[in-house]
Amino acid sequence: MKIFNTLSSQKEEFLPQGSEVRMYVCGITPYSDSHLGHAMSYVLFDAIRRYLQFRGYRVKYVQNITDIDDKIIDRAARLGISAHELAGRYTDAFFEDMKALNVLPADVYPRATEEIPKMLEIIQGLVDKGYAYPAESGVYFRVRNVPDYGKLSNRTIESMEAGIRIESGEEKEHPMDFVLWKAAKPGEPSWASPWGPGRPGWHIECSAMSVRYLGETIDIHGGGQDLIFPHHENEIAQSESFTGKKPFARYWMHNGLLQLGEEKMSKSLGNLITIRQSLEKNTADAIRIFVLGSYYRSPLTYSEEVMEAAERGAERLRQAVRDETMGTGMEKDAALIDVESFRRRFIEVMDDDFGTAQAVATLFDLAREINRERDAGHNAVQARVALSELARVLGLTLKPPERPFLVAEPFIELLIATRRELREAKQWQLADNIRSKLAEVGVLLEDTSKGTIWKAKR
């Protein structure tokens, strides 16, 4: 298996340290609803995790929740609630979104506010070793003591100095130094520390959680490309300085960013589509096909049209696995489909840095084979089982979408029965009328050899 490692800028053979893959993916800051950019990242890493398990690895997956930061504090103050309450609310919403997207839960979701002791331990260690220094406004990391600072984002301290503006009142020894511990301002939530009451800086939590739950060297560290600098660069600097062990993470994986129109979809720009908005119009399978239909390191542009295409594709796969359309008198599997070759192809493309786009294409090809056999009167059971199984590795359920007409179902069935009688009496006009009227209210009928089936139009 090969993985593109941001650290080396090339594909490397994946060799985990042990039988259990230790994986850390940067999580959210819960101050508003999560958007499709988040969905992209977490769907991807979910697929990676599922694939590693499919290949026989045990995986320990940790994802942090940054439940204290400037934006949470600001937003909570404006709403007149506590930062804790606000963060809790959006963390719950995030979990709901993930569940709806069929993202498997992480093994641990550590929250920043619950990991303060470990952070203080690391900060103290960094101070003791001379990698950090306290000042009035907080404790800072001394970037110049790290000779290889910039190795992940491919930049040097010198090259960055040019564009840096030094703000007045800065207490930092060097403009690139970053804060580990922020001294509390009046009215802000704070925790006691040897340097006075305060709260953690942004990067320290990931180091603390990573080390605590996964050890000093982890296998895979993932996140969006927007985190490469400064977040992951600083994580490396502080973690490796603290533990004295390199590398902090053996494989750094970064997904490309979701674009909306001409720009990146992001909270700060405000041009976003939330996961729940998207789920109102599209199924989770469609969103996953949209995300996994291209190479994860490339940027992906959202549009209604592309989502619609993904939805139709999802429907096509569902059609192939469902058995309502299979006749009862069909021959069972004449072993006409070489299921193993599809499985091999799936593994081959996924082994090459998680080629999900080609994996999805493999699913479509298998679906076509299944449909072809069905048309020829063969019930390709094994192939359909394989399609479901491989789809599940990508987190696709291929289950029919929820039918939103629960109460109306008996009436729909009644209309279908009436229409059947009309068709038997060759009252085509009336029968067609029922079909088109139902279509107008979002119920699509299909007359198959086994009878009429219906589905809800999304």
Add this chain to the structure above:
RNA sequence: GGCGACGUAGCCAAGUGGUUAAGGCGGCGGUCUGCAAAACCGCUAUUCACCGGUUCGAAUCCGGUCGUCGCCUCCA
């Protein structure tokens, strides 16, 4: 300005030195159907932004030009 990514059919998107350039959506024609839908079959890029170069051979490597995007500040 520095670092990085990218430009493949109407749209999305694989492929990164050598058989007919994956797959999805859309479109057109056909099969099936009372008609549809779904499904299947066929067609839909002699060509991979442009210009040079290397090579027996390049979408794939090198140089240049044009264009798009990201990061360098909070962000998946």
